[in-house]
Structures are given as C-alpha cells and as structure tokens.
Amino acid sequence: MSKLTFSEAELKRLSPSDLKTLETIKAKLKASNPNKDLLKGLKVVIDAGHGGKDSGAFNAVVKEKDLVLNQAKSLTSMLVSVGAEVFLTRGNDTFVELSQRAKFANTKNADLFISLHANRSQTRSDDSLGFESYVHDSLSKTGKTYKIGKAIHNAVHEKIKPFGIKDRGLKQANFAVLRETKMPAILLECGFLTSTKDTNAMTLDEFRTAYCTGILRGIKEALR
Numbered sequence: 001m002s003k004l005t006f007s008e009a010e011l012k013r014l015s016p017s018d019l020k021t022l023e024t025i026k027a028k029l030k031a032s033n034p035n036k037d038l039l040k041g042l043k044v045v046i047d048a049g050h051g052g053k054d055s056g057a058f059n060a061v062v063k064e065k066d067l068v069l070n071q072a073k074s075l076t077s078m079l080v081s082v083g084a085e086v087f088l089t090r091g092n093d094t095f096v097e098l099s100q101r102a103k104f105a106n107t108k109n110a111d112l113f114i115s116l117h118a119n120r121s122q123t124r125s126d127d128s129l130g131f132e133s134y135v136h137d138s139l140s141k142t143g144k145t146y147k148i149g150k151a152i153h154n155a156v157h158e159k160i161k162p163f164g165i166k167d168r169g170l171k172q173a174n175f176a177v178l179r180e181t182k183m184p185a186i187l188l189e190c191g192f193l194t195s196t197k198d199t200n201a202m203t204l205d206e207f208r209t210a211y212c213t214g215i216l217r218g219i220k221e222a223l224r
C-alpha cells in the first residue's frame, strides 16, 4: 500500500478487510509518532547563515557556513516530523543576500524565522565563548517576539549546557534579517568558532542534535 488517504470512490472499492488493514496501519503510525501533528499548520523559515563565497566565521576545523547548514538540515527534519511546514533560505552551499532571505520568508508568509549562525570574537586578544541569541533591537521586552526568543534561547541553553557552552543571553541588535522579516524572527549564535573549547563541542553530532532539540522545545513552549 503506497498511500494512506483515499478518495470517496477509492474507499468504496476497498473491501472491509482492506479498510480494517488501513485503519490498523494508521493507528500504528500514530502510536509510533504521537507528536506528528504537534506543530501542524506552523510555517517556519530556517535560515542557514552565509554560504557560497561567504564562509562566515571559520577555523582550521570548520567553516560557519557548513556548520549551520548541517544544523538547518537536522532542525528541518525534526520540525517536519512534528508536522511543521519548513522552508530553507538555502539548502546547499550557495550565497544568498540578506534581504533576499527576509523577502523569501515574507513571501512564504512564515510564522517564524530562525537564523542559524556561529560567532567569532572581534579581536585576537578577545577569547569570548558561549551561546547568544538576538531579536531585533526595536522590540519591546514584553512583546510576542521577545517572549518567543526567550523561550527558544532558554530551551537551547538548557540542552547545550552539558557540552560546557556558556550562556551569553538573549540580546537585541539591528541585523538585516531581523529588521526586514515581518514575522517573529530570532538569530542564534551557537558558540564561538574562534574558541577551541566551543568548536570542540559544536562540531559533535551530539551537540547538533541537542541544539536542534532545544530549538524545537523552545518553539513548542513559546506557542503553548
């Protein structure tokens, strides 16, 4: 059986035993993933930062553009498995302008925009480390987007704390993707690629899973 939904006419042609089999399969599928409709109807745009000619931050081990693309892919499958509709501003190693990313999300009429980045310290002597998130700097701390940002930020840090990642908090900035998107938008900087300690954690598959699980949990909490 290749599909689980049938038209009226098709259903009439199915024998009682076929119908019974169909119901059994549907019940089993639901039992195997009881959360499959949890975020049904939610449209999320996932924005993997940088890409193509723009590597973002980098070190000898990894480039930001690759790290965040992997995160974007993992997060996509997690969100899709709970019923969300997901659109990626880039699904491969291509360069996309910042305004293009925001425009894409606006055209899709998304409910939520999540931009994934990794950080770098500005000066050689600066040995910053840790996880930080951003919402646009014009937003009130009592507003919807700030609350969503806070829920996602806290849930993510809870998940990545065991990897030794420090919490730098939820901040506000005038980043183009946050300014130009019309829906709640949050930008996450998972850690510093200029820090060996953060890099060692961030490049683990287990970290990526924990990080994306945190984002998913934050979305669920924010929408509750």
Ligand SMILES: [Zn+2]
Binding pocket: 049, 050, 056, 057, 064, 116, 117, 118
């Ligand atoms: Zn970046």
